[in-house]
Amino acid sequence: MATTAAAPAYAGTHEHATSGIWSWITTTDHKRIGVLYLFTAMFFFLLGGLEAILIRAQLHGPNGQLLSAEAYNQMFTMHGTTMVFLALMPLSAAFFNFLVPLQIGARDVAFPRLNAFSYWVYLFGGIFINLSWFLNAAPDGGWFGYTPLTTLQYSPGLNQDFWVLGLQILGVSSLAAAFNFITTIVNMRAPGMTMMRMPLFTWNTFVVQILVMLAFPVITIALIFLQFDRFFGTNFYTTAAGGDPLLWQHLFWVFGHPEVYILILPAFGLISETIPAFSRKPVFGYPVMVYATMLIAFLGFGVWAHHMFAVGMGPIGDTVFALTTMLIAIPTGVKIFNWIFTMVGGAIWFTTSMKFAIGMIALFTIGGISGVMHASPPADLQQTDTYFIVAHFHYVLFGGTIMGIFSGIYFYFPKMFGRMLSEKLGLWHFWLTFVGMNLTFFPMHFSGLAGMPRRIYLYDAHQGWDLYNAMSSWGAYLLGAATLIGVYNFFVSMKRGPLAPADPWGAPMLEWSIPSPPPDYNFAAVPKVTSRYPLWDVKHPELTTDVPHTREGDKHIDVDVAGKHVADTHVGNPPNRSAELAQASTVVHPTARQLGIPMPTPTAKPMAAAFFMVTMFGGMLFFHAPGPDGNKPLALTVILGSALAMVTALYAWFLTPLEDEHH
């Protein structure tokens, strides 16, 4: 497979700029798109966090004066919508983009331009929803937008229009990414990497993309119905015409429950990478981890109505959905035990990443247990729409997803930016997050059980809620401070952190065999994979003796960088950093052109297509512009003009070959 020595026979390749804003706008490199996702999602994470802090400030004491009822409704709706669709999913997408091709030994994703399109649709969609703030019309119907509250009759403003159209836009981004990553994982694995040798993060990504592929069309249709009801006067959710508002709840949660696995599985994948690396042991029960992931995804489609016990589905419906929901605890519990057994007997290295991973296991378990509690309909009837539910899903989404993603950021930051994050600041970041998270959300269990409903902007004193709310609010401020420390660490380390070697953690996967940050082509020669832990096979064969291999004695992965075999760079535990750093600073990596590797050409066409798609959706708003019947001519002009521009951009994109485009 050694293409290292090949002459630059590929005449069309020319060097692509790697700095300047135009290089980011036109990039088709999965790693740079991953970085774009990371920065954008971090921005929205901070925005959603700010909204959360305003919510907590309003609820700090009885009869808070900070926010009006309208502003409060907008705040909690946008907090949920932002965190789910604009922060957590894209933070996961940052890792899908950056890591999956590296983990499977590929040079890019299957469709690099489609990948850029996904990102730009996400960015413009996120901006679109947040533009509503400037019209004082931010969505205010809750993140699950129940009908009939969100129909035109009860929400006549532009607020829910922004929400419906914004979610449609973001769905396009997720679906395009799903088709891309399914194809990448199925079709671009390096020789020897069978499905059952894929890193667990890639496995989780694969299952998540299948969930996106099957769940997002359902919310697309639910939103289409709502959009048609609001804009064209159809009757899908109109009770007066015989329509059933519960149709929305069913369709939304058929999407919405797989969605929570879409949110958590990437974090499961990340800590399935960090825990074995920092325990210096292969993951415990790899095949069972894979099957558990699949089982969670499969069962995830059969539990949606546990969000709806309070609507009264009757004993059979309640029982079925209670049982399927409790069943999901089994594969999830299996994963938790497997992570614990991976650590048992390992030589644990307590890095910040590992602390976040262990914290994730603990906090997610708490959230999982409260989840099993309201899987039981009688218990749920007491807990539904109270702060108990808020406590539950923040333990799984903050304690689970965010802690897992932080673990991933501390682990992969050196690979992304070529520098190490500060472990000292990381220590503060972790402990303040851990304490702040528990201080914020643990009291919510009690305020919920004491009867405090969700989504109220005022409460009177002396109902037994005052202390819990004050605790939650102080916890939220602490979380805000902790997050700022993390952000400070991120930006300072990007500039001034110590240089990172190729493999700072002595980790087992392919991505650590190439330089940090990787060259644009990733792998100078396509690696050959002989087991689940390709780099340990080379560097630490003693760790993988129990792992199935292609054949004994064939434990080489053929990774050449500048003619130097990576396997020779270091052996030892912990890795010999000074030697690696000396190498990292002296070696000039050959360019793709010198290696004769075809690279996708930068292009702004996906961005143009994304932009006009968003204005096409956005044009719908003018139907509800001030005036007796909206501004129909303007709406039609914007929609049709944008559609024409989008189709033109798509044709220009599709009819240009990926790699031959000359400028």
Place this chain on the structure above:
Amino acid sequence: MSHAASLEHGQHGHAGGHPPTSTGLDHKKIAVWAFIGSECMLFASLISTYLIYKDRSIKGPFPHVACNPPQCDVARPAILDIPVTSASTFVLLMSSLAMVLALAAVESKDLPLPAGAGAWTRALRSSKLWLFMTALLGTVFLMFQAYEFTSFVHEGLTIRTNLFGSTFFTLTGFHGAHVTAGVLWLLTLLAIDFKRGLGPNDAIHVDIAALYWHFVDVVWIAIFTLVYLIQ
């Protein structure tokens, strides 16, 4: 621009080149299958909603014979015209046949014609003819649908009238939009065929269009059965 039809990450032979795919299939084929999987859920949601809302419209017009005397004063005829729709269904099914022939013609473009090949054999080998026929039959189907929608509006059924109108127009309208997209796709392939000729190297581009086209056809069979035939 030499590779006019290159969509994304094709298999054109560069030095250095791409490693072979894990499955041996083209990326585009897997992506289209994933897309079709997603589309299944899209149409499943639409069709389920139609079935859930069936017979729940408060006022007419209704899809099938709603009631006859003496249950109501005047007999209300079915608004759905099964014979006409059977004809349009036949047209769409035939378009799938034309699609198969188009793909076969593209794949066998480089094979020499058998000695003494007649007009029919030559016609069978014309990718332009069959791409055009597929697009034409798709367009005829769309014209049937336009006729159907127009006549329903004249009979007092719009998307706002009742639940049947909302669900029916949304479901069949979504299908019609898919057919329209397919026709545009086929016409694009036809234009490329006229411009530089489609050969076996382009078969994958026709292949994925055909997959999509057959899928849209299959969805119509489900809609025709569930909406029109079953009362």
